[in-house]
Amino acid sequence: MLGGIVMKELELKYGCNPNQKPSRIFMEEGELPIKVLSGKPGYINFLDAFNGWQLVKELKKATGLPAATSFKHVSPAGAAVGLPLSDVEKKIYWVDDMDFEFTPLANAYARARGADRMSSFGDFISLSDVCDKETALIIKREVSDGVIAPGYTDEALEILKQKKKGNYNVIEIDENYVPKELERKEVFGITFEQGRNELKIDDDFFSNIVTKNKDLTKQAKIDLAISMITLKYTQSNSVCYAKDGQAIGIGAGQQSRIHCTRLAGSKADNWWLRQSPQVLNLPFKDDVKRVDRDNAIDLYIGEDYMDILSDGAWENVFTTKPEVFTREEKRAWLDKMDNVALGSDAFFPFGDNIERASRSGVKYVAEPGGSIRDDNVIETCDKYNMVMAFTGIRLFHH
Secondary structure: OOOOOOOOEEEEOOOOOOOOOOEEEEOOOOOOOEEEEEOOOOHHHHHHHHHHHHHHHHHHHHHOOOEEEEEEOOEEEEEEEOOOOOHHHHHHOOOOOOOOOOOHHHHHHHHHHHOOHHHHOOEEEEEOOOEOHHHHHHHHOOOEEEEEEOOEOHHHHHHHHOHHHHOOEEEEEOOOOOOOOEEEEEEOOEEEEEEOOOOOOOHHHHOOEOOOOOOOOHHHHHHHHHHHHHHHOOOOOEEEEEEOOEEEEEEEOOOOHHHHHHHHHHHHHHHHHOOOHHHHOOOEOOOOOHHHHHHHHHHHOOOOOHHHHOOOOHHHOEOOOOOOOOHHHHHHHHOOOOOEEEEEOOOOOOOHHHHHHHOOOEEEEEEOOOOOOHHHHHHHHHHOOOEEEEOOOOOOOO
8 A cells, every 4th residue: 555645636737738727636435546756747647647557557467577658648659568678779769878787677668668759758657566776767867747656666766756856747556456347537518437448468368360370479479468458548549569578659549540550550660760770870979869869860761851861950960961761771671570469459441451561570460350351351461471360359448
């Protein structure tokens, strides 16, 4: 249980927007399962915190590994478990200069933050385990709104309390808190009620393999679990690409599923392109900040590369002008990406989603099934020798 003062309600500065007052979070029965250790979290901060906490708690339960997620506007920008980082991953996540031994939780947050650094800028962090000093040191150097965890070591809390001149939001949550089975929310003065989505995602969740290739590896099951649990807390429609213990591309809130697949696929592609020699060897000036490096890399690997390579622009970031990363060179590098897992929160209605996924190295797919064109989707998976499991369960989240 939490130490210190417990509360039944907490008044907030305002709601989603400054004109939406009054604002609060409260319990109809009992006490709030949280304690604010630093800062003054807002309405959206708590939405991110509580969704993120559920995500990492389920990831930890499904994989047995510490988990972290990076939330922005009530959807995850990244989610990961605490597998070791390679030297290349440390470099693209801007943690290769940190002179300490990374703990599993630190690895998890470095991965969650690093997958899509553009989207994670100003994130709200959720951690499955007690925040340690190493994880706090990574958080300290990033632009972030706050963090929620079941506890903090004394060293970690001291580090975090110094962030934002003492105004960084640090929330401790009771890890034993169990919410009611029914959940409610109001829209336009009308109350909605539904049973909580308590679906358990484990190895058996992917047992119904419908493709010719049925070789679902242990790592693929972990990555598919990461993908599906991430989708459970992502605004729908949504798809998630995952690889090596982390989400690498999340497409959230799109009306069209193919647009989700393209959006998430482009993010997964960017994650892989950042590991290419062309990007790893970019000649940045020593005084260029990480956020400016992120912006420069995003431009360099995209269609608007001349915005950073034109005369008068590159001089602000690089010591020498980099060569253009051509479309052919990027395609050649992307063709090396493999063993990617792809999850979808609802069925794929057409094989075009699988065609797009194949260009981002997807080998494993999980989706509910149930489309009148399931045969076409299965046939397209077989065309690329993919392994696809039908889960039979939709995972919409709104």
